[in-house]
Amino acid sequence: xxEAGGFAARAFDTIASTKFWRGMVACxxxxxxxxxxxxxxISRIPAPSAVAVTFNELMRDPSYWFSWYLSxxxxxxxxxxxxxxxxxLGLGMAVSRMFYGTVFPVFExxxxxxxxxxxxxxxxxxxxxxxxxAFVTFLGAFYAVVINVIGGAQAIDVRYFQAARSMGxxxxxxxxxxxxxxxxxxxxxxATVGIGxxxxxxxxxxxxxxxxxxxxxxxxxxxxxxxxxxxxxxxxSYTQIVVGMISIGIAGYISSALLRKLGEMVTPWLREx
Amino acid sequence: xxxxxxxxxxxxxxxxxxxxxxxxxxxxHNVSKAYGAGKFAKTVIRDCSFAIERGKLTVMIxxxxxxxxxxxxxxxxFERPTAGTITIGGKPVGxxxxxxxxxxxxxxxxxxxxxxxxxxxxxxxRLEGGREARRKAEFLLDKVGLGAFRRKYPTQLSGGMQRRAxxxxxxxxxxxxxxxxxxxxxxxxxxxxxxxxxYAKLYEETRRTTFFVTTDIDEAIFLADRILVMTNVPARVxxxxxxxxxxxxxLEDVIENDDANHIKMQALSLLHEEAMKSFARGxxxxxxxxxxxxxxxxxxS
Numbered sequence: 173x174x175e176a177g178g179f180a181a182r183a184f185d186t187i188a189s190t191k192f193w194r195g196m197v198a199c200x201x202x203x204x205x206x207x208x209x210x211x212x213x214i215s216r217i218p219a220p221s222a223v224a225v226t227f228n229e230l231m232r233d234p235s236y237w238f239s240w241y242l243s244x245x246x247x248x249x250x251x252x253x254x255x256x257x258x259x260x261l262g263l264g265m266a267v268s269r270m271f272y273g274t275v276f277p278v279f280e281x282x283x284x285x286x287x288x289x290x291x292x293x294x295x296x297x298x299x300x301x302x303x304x305x306a307f308v309t310f311l312g313a314f315y316a317v318v319i320n321v322i323g324g325a326q327a328i329d330v331r332y333f334q335a336a337r338s339m340g341x342x343x344x345x346x347x348x349x350x351x352x353x354x355x356x357x358x359x360x361x362x363a364t365v366g367i368g369x370x371x372x373x374x375x376x377x378x379x380x381x382x383x384x385x386x387x388x389x390x391x392x393x394x395x396x397x398x399x400x401x402x403x404x405x406x407x408x409s410y411t412q413i414v415v416g417m418i419s420i421g422i423a424g425y426i427s428s429a430l431l432r433k434l435g436e437m438v439t440p441w442l443r444e445x
Numbered sequence: 446x447x448x449x450x451x452x453x454x455x456x457x458x459x460x461x462x463x464x465x466x467x468x469x470x471x472x473x474h475n476v477s478k479a480y481g482a483g484k485f486a487k488t489v490i491r492d493c494s495f496a497i498e499r500g501k502l503t504v505m506i507x508x509x510x511x512x513x514x515x516x517x518x519x520x521x522x523f524e525r526p527t528a529g530t531i532t533i534g535g536k537p538v539g540x541x542x543x544x545x546x547x548x549x550x551x552x553x554x555x556x557x558x559x560x561x562x563x564x565x566x567x568x569x570x571r572l573e574g575g576r577e578a579r580r581k582a583e584f585l586l587d588k589v590g591l592g593a594f595r596r597k598y599p600t601q602l603s604g605g606m607q608r609r610a611x612x613x614x615x616x617x618x619x620x621x622x623x624x625x626x627x628x629x630x631x632x633x634x635x636x637x638x639x640x641x642x643x644y645a646k647l648y649e650e651t652r653r654t655t656f657f658v659t660t661d662i663d664e665a666i667f668l669a670d671r672i673l674v675m676t677n678v679p680a681r682v683x684x685x686x687x688x689x690x691x692x693x694x695x696l697e698d699v700i701e702n703d704d705a706n707h708i709k710m711q712a713l714s715l716l717h718e719e720a721m722k723s724f725a726r727g728x729x730x731x732x733x734x735x736x737x738x739x740x741x742x743x744x745x746s
Contacts, residue, residue, distance in 0.1 A: 329553070335553045335555075336570065337540070337541045338521065338543060338545075339567035339571075339614075340542070340618070342570070345569075349569075350555070356557070
C-alpha cells in the first residue's frame with residue numbers, strides 16, 4: 173500500500189521535514205555569498221546569476237546534451253566493464269588462496285598507478301580514442317570494486333560457513349547462498365565508490381585526450397562534459413566552465429543515487445526494520 | 446566451606462558412566478586440545494573424558510574462558526582434537542554434519558534470508574526442499590511461535606525470536622544431538638527465563654539428546670539430567686552432578702526444591718574454587734586475598 177501511493181507521500185514527507193529545509197537554507201546561503209563575492213570583485217568566478225543565464229541558454233543547445241550523453245556513455249561502459257570483471261576477480265581472490273596469491277601481487281602493483289597516468293599508454297594501445305577513454309574510466313572504477321569485493325567476502329562471519337556446512341551445504345551451495353549474498357552489500361559500496369571515481373576520471377581523460385573523435389556533432393562541443401569545460405576555458409566563456417562543473421556534480425549525484433537505490437533493492441535485509 | 450559427600454556427586458572418573466539402561470550417544474576419551482606450538486603452545490583442554498547419554502539433557506558448566514567453546518568446536522567437527530578421541534554413535538567424529546547441530550552464543554542466522562528461508566536452509570542445501578520440507582517448516586514456524594514473522598529478516602526479530610528461529614532451523618534437519626553453546630546469553634532476564642522454560646518443554650516433548658553449555662547455575666539445574674562441572678583451563682571434568690528432578694519442570698518448582706538447592710550449593714562451591722584458581726593465577730595479591738578469605742570462612746564453622 174505504501175508502494176502505490178508512496179511516492180507523493182514520501183515527497184511530501186521530505187518537503188515537510190526540518191532536515192530538508194536546513195539543507196535548502198544552506199544552499200541558498202552559499203549561493204548568496206557566492207553572488208556577493210563575485211559582484212564585489214573578491215572572486216573572479218562568474219556570479220551564480222550569470223551562470224544561471226548561461227545554463228538556461230545551454231539547456232536548449234543539443235550539443236550540450238550531447239556532451240552529457242557522451243560522458244554518461246563512457247562512464248557506464250567503463251563502470252559496467254569494471255563490475256563484470258571486478259566482481260568475479262574479487263570473489264575469486266576471496267575464495268581461492270592460490271588465486272589470491274597469484275593475482276593479488278600484480279593487482280597491488282598496478283593499483284597505485286593513477287588511472288590518468290594510463291591515458292597516454294591507453295591512447296597508443298586502443299584503436300579508437302573512445303575506447304581509450306572508456307578504458308581509463310574502467311580502471312578508475314575497477315580497483316574500487318575489486319578491493320571492496322575481496323574485503324566484503326573475507327569479512328563474512330566464519331559461523332555462517334560452519335552453520336551451512338553442518339546443515340549439509342556443498343561448496344557451490346555455500347558460494348551461491350552464503351558468499352554471494354554476504355558480499356552483496358560490499359559490492360554495492362564498491363559500485364557507489366567506483367562510479368564516483370569513474371566520473372572524476374572520465375572528465376580528466378576527456379580534457380587530456382581532446383574529447384575523442386566524436387567531436388563531429390556540434391563541432392568542438394561534442395567531446396563530453398570534460399572537453400566541454402576545457403573548450404569553454406579555451407574559448408574564454410567562464411560561465412560555461414561553471415555550468416560544466418555543476419553538470420558533472422549533478423551527473424555524479426544522479427549516478428550515485430541510482431546505484432544506492434538499486435543497492436537497497438538487492439539488499440532488502442539491510443533496510444531499517 | 447566443605448562439600449558434604451552426596452550420593453549425586455561423583456568424581457570426574459564417573460563422567461563416562463551411563464545409566465544401566467542408557468546408551469552413550471557421544472563419548473569423549475582423554476581429549477586434549479592445544480593451540481600453537483613450542484613455547485607458545487597453550488593447552489585449552491587436557492585429558493577430558495565424558496559421555497553424553499542418548500535422550501538425556503547433559504549440561505556442561507564451568508568458569509568462563511575454561512575451554513567450553515573449544516570443546517564444542519571439537520564435537521561439531523570444526524576442529525580436531527590434538528589427542529584423544531570423540532565418537533558419536535560409536536563412530537569417530539568427522540566432518541561437520543547434520544547429525545549434531547550447533548547453536549552458537551551469538552545468532553548465526555543468515556542475515557540475508559527471511560525466517561522461513563533460514564529454516565528451509567538445511568533441506569534446500571541437500572536438495573530436499575520439496576513439499577515434505579515445506580510442511581515441516583510450517584509446523585516448526587508455528588511451534589516456535591514465529592508464524593507471523595516468516596517474512597522478516599533476522600535483524601527485525603528480537604533476541605528471543607532469533608534464538609527460536611535458530612532452534613527451528615536446526616530441528617528441521619532432525620539432528621541426533623543438539624549442541625547449544627550458551628544459547629541464552631545476552632538475552633534480558635525475562636526473555637531468558639521464558640526461553641529456558643520453552644526449551645525445557647521442547648526437550649521434554651522430543652527427548653532429543655542435548656548437550657548444553659552454560660555459565661549459569663540456575664539454568665543448568667533447571668534444564669539438566671546431568672551436570673558436568675568443568676575445571677578451569679585446561680578444561681577437564683571436575684565433578685558430575687546428577688539432577689533427578691521430576692519432569693516436566695517448571696521454574697518455580699525448581700526454585701523451592703530442596704534437592705535443587707542442594708545441587709546448587711555444591712555446584713557453586715566447586716565453581717567458586719575453580720574461578721578463584723584462575724583468579725589467583727593472575728596475581729600474587731589475588732592469591733593472598735583468596736587465602737585470607739577462605740580462612741575467614743572456615744573459622745566460624
